[in-house]
Amino acid sequence: MSYYNQPAAANYNSAPMHAQRQRGYRICDQCGTPETPSVKFRLCGGCMTTQYCSQDCQKVHWPSHKAICQHTNLAKTLRKFASTHTTLLGWAGFQALQLKRVPANVRSSALLVELSYHDHPESHRRFSIAGTHIVPQTYIRDPLVTADIQRREQRCRQTGGIGTLVVILQCGGVSQVMPVEVDPPAKITWDAREDWPAVLNHFVESGRTDFKPISTTARG
Structure with missing residues (x-):
């Protein structure tokens, strides 16, 4: 067994605090721009997984994204159809x-x-x-x-x-x-x-x- 001088968590010994909701690190799937408080990303309305920093990036990316988007959306819709x-x-x-x-x-x-x-x-x-x-x-x-x-x-x-x-x-x-x-x-x-x-x-x-x-x- 290994022993360490410092615990793995910086707040290991501090009093518990109410954790703020954290969002994962996201980048635009077209240009690679990281999301910031001033740049709010939008999700593709079809597959709801691909993300963009702007509508312009979404339009530019659409020709290459179209096939996978339609496939993903179709699979999701098919599951809803079966359930209904x-x-x-x-x-x-x-x-x-x-x-x-x-x-x-x-x-x-x-x-x-x-x-x-x-x-x-x-x-x-x-x-x-x-x-x-x-x-x-x-x-x-x-x-x-x-x-x-x-x-x-x-x-x-x-x-x-x-x-x-x-x-x-x-x-x-x-x-x-x-x-x-x-x-x-x-x-x-x-x-x-x-x-x-x-x-x-x-x-x-x-x-x-x-x-x-x-x-x-x-x-x-």
Whole structure:
């Protein structure tokens, strides 16, 4: 063990004081100017991560920043879309994989939903359905995502569920994977529906976020 003559903190032995909020050292991503009390930085409104000392620097930097900005913003918007439409997307995946009839499909297949992006003030209305496909779960190449799905799968099956339903949202080269742990068949009240693509399209296109599946059991 090493010993030092002075403690690592300059105020180690002084009385505690209410700490003032500190900001990290920031520089303009275009010209490298450091932020000062008199030069307040602005964040890019799209990605909310790139920073500039002035509007002029933001304009100059835009041609080189555009691609990463759109990618980052799209990924963020896609996550919001998945969160807003969780019930709808989970139901569509359940119907697409025919889990009412073949529960084992949950372990081998996934629903891929291709989306088209449109500008709209509300984030959940910036997409429309371009297509839907049933794909093998090996379509997912990210090992961290695969490991998370396997963890959820194990947890779900230990509690009596049939497994983890996987819905993949894809738009412009950006993907969002939505895992949904599915209850055991005895608790599933949804009937099998063949019209799920039309229902999915209707609620997404109209911006509806109040989807409620029809229950066909007495508990419904």
